[in-house]
Amino acid sequence: MNAIDVFQEWLNDYLNFEHTPKKEIFWLDTIDYLCKRFDNPQDYAPCIHVAGSKGKGSVSRLISCILDEAGYKVGLYTSPHITDFRERICTPTGFFSEEIYEKTVKELMPNIDSIIPENLPAERPLTWFELVTLYAFLTFRNADVDWSVFEVGLGGRLDATNVIRPKLCCITPIELEHTEFLGDTLEKIAAEKAGIIKNCTPVVIAPQQTESIKIVLREKAITRHAPYYFVDDLITSSFYHFNGGNKKMTVHFESELFNRPIETQMQLLGKMQAQNAAMAAIAIKKLLPNLDEGIIERGLAKAKLPGRFEILENVKGYTEIPAVILDGAHTLNSIRLTIDTLNKLFGERKVSLLFACAADKDVKDISMLFRYRFEHVYVTRPGEKKESNLAGEIEAFTHAEIKFTADADYNMMIKKAFEESAANGNILLVTGSFYLVSEVKQYLSSCNC
The missing domain is CATH 3.90.190.20 (Mur ligase, C-terminal domain)
Incomplete structure (x- = not known):
């Protein structure tokens, strides 16, 4: 068994709400406690936080690929995985070395095993997702990444990823989902997703299906003194089309943020991926305004994701x-x-x-x-x-x-x-x-x- 196999077997002893969700599963004090035990690995490198109902995994991948194309060493945390657990904690185009994963397993497991249950916040048992999130934080620190990109697991406000201090947040389109946990209206769900918005931290917001969602997100940003940017206000022109039999799609979009139009061929397909690409490009330009458009195009072009068309x-x-x-x-x-x-x-x-x-x-x-x-x-x-x-x-x-x-x-x-x-x-x-x-x-x- 390799290190990841050992880690997954060890994780089976912990509550996994991905498989059997329960209503009262959200809190941040436990992950905060765990991070402090490991000298706050979540703060090691600048990061980006992505929440939403659909497209958040794709936007996370696209942003990470652009950063990778720009020459940065990038860690990417998404869920779920399709065939390989390492898909959750990886580089934009592959995996870290086996040595990195093994080093992190050896760092994490003995420390967690030594915790006295009574010392945990509210004496709550640790959960599978908390430990996997902690493992991601530690892996990225051990890999000495320059940037990390984190996709929210569920919701936002009380998701285990929400202990990070991002340089920028993204909120993708919001739909009615997980209503038993996040609320039974679009506005309630939007409020939970908006929980990732941090003080004075820019937030890029995808097109939303109702004005009421935009109002919730805007008001949260205002209360946090966070600059907010709606993608549909910034993109002045866009189109996409499929390229015959080569399983690729041409995307084209324009914005005053860009020195010239962005146009590239993507391996990710469909209208939603065209929207995700525009959002990723806007986010990167807000983060790194001097980044060359060619780098953005090549980053978008190399992004691949299993299980997305x-x-x-x-x-x-x-x-x-x-x-x-x-x-x-x-x-x-x-x-x-x-x-x-x-x-x-x-x-x-x-x-x-x-x-x-x-x-x-x-x-x-x-x-x-x-x-x-x-x-x-x-x-x-x-x-x-x-x-x-x-x-x-x-x-x-x-x-x-x-x-x-x-x-x-x-x-x-x-x-x-x-x-x-x-x-x-x-x-x-x-x-x-x-x-x-x-x-x-x-x-x-x-x-x-």
């Missing part, structure tokens, strides 16, 4: 499938955009759908997006690691009058979706959960095709 072709054992599309979209609007990208790239070609989602998702409205588009629909659970409600999925798809096949055995349904898509020569879209995408990738890597 990831197109697999010539899949071993299933070469009859023209393309397998893996997309972890799990909110109503993000899935709508995934289908929009699918239609723009593949037109009216036959497509099958493999879908699963977590229990807290708005599957009733999501299922309506799938009407009439998909030739075959397979509905299942997103694996064992995420709480799900298959009965709710079945009810929603039935109400939407969609013909589908459903079963709780996700391994069987994955196999069925691939075999039947191959037999029918259909494209296969896998969406609804990053955990489902992870299970599909594991299936493809382990099956004897």
Whole structure:
């Protein structure tokens, strides 16, 4: 076993709210206590903090790639991972050396094991996400990074990442999500996301679906004396288009912040990624106003992310499938955009759908997006690691009058979706959960095709 394997096995003893969320899971005093035990590694390098409902992982990756292209050594913290735990704590284009991960494991585990439970704030047990966040802080310090970029885990105000002191914050589009934890209105959720805004720290805000969200974010920034910038006020012109069969997308946007228009070919695809690219470019220009536009373009161009409209072709054992599309979209609007990208790239070609989602998702409205588009629909659970409600999925798809096949055995349904898509020569879209995408990738890597 390598160091990461040892660390993951050790982590299994701690509460993991990613898998089974509970209502009372938010506090900052524990992560603050842990950071002090390790001489505040979260303050080692200047950093950027990214919150939001959709696109925050992509914006984090894009910003980190631009910084990397500018010659900085960058640490990137995102969640969840698809196939490799190191995806959470990595460089913009790969992983740190095994020695860095091992050094951090040896630094962290004995110290944590020596903690007397009664000394913890409110005597609360440590959680999985707190320890992984601490591990990220320590890894970046051990790697001697120049910059770090942190994606919020859930919410913002009381997320474990919110002990950092960023040079700049970003808030991506906000949707109704995790309502049992963050509130049952867009405005309440916006208030939680706005909790990352720090005193006198600039905040870049993506286009939002309602004016009321913008008001909440603006008022929070004003109370914090934080300069705030709405991306849609700063971008004067923008467009994107797909480049035929090369699985790339040209983006073009203009702003008075730029010395010239930004135009580049991206590997990340879709309308949302074009918006994310514009946001990342604005954020970087607010942070480093003299950075050359060519560096921004090359940074955007090299950004890749597993499970974000990831197109697999010539899949071993299933070469009859023209393309397998893996997309972890799990909110109503993000899935709508995934289908929009699918239609723009593949037109009216036959497509099958493999879908699963977590229990807290708005599957009733999501299922309506799938009407009439998909030739075959397979509905299942997103694996064992995420709480799900298959009965709710079945009810929603039935109400939407969609013909589908459903079963709780996700391994069987994955196999069925691939075999039947191959037999029918259909494209296969896998969406609804990053955990489902992870299970599909594991299936493809382990099956004897």
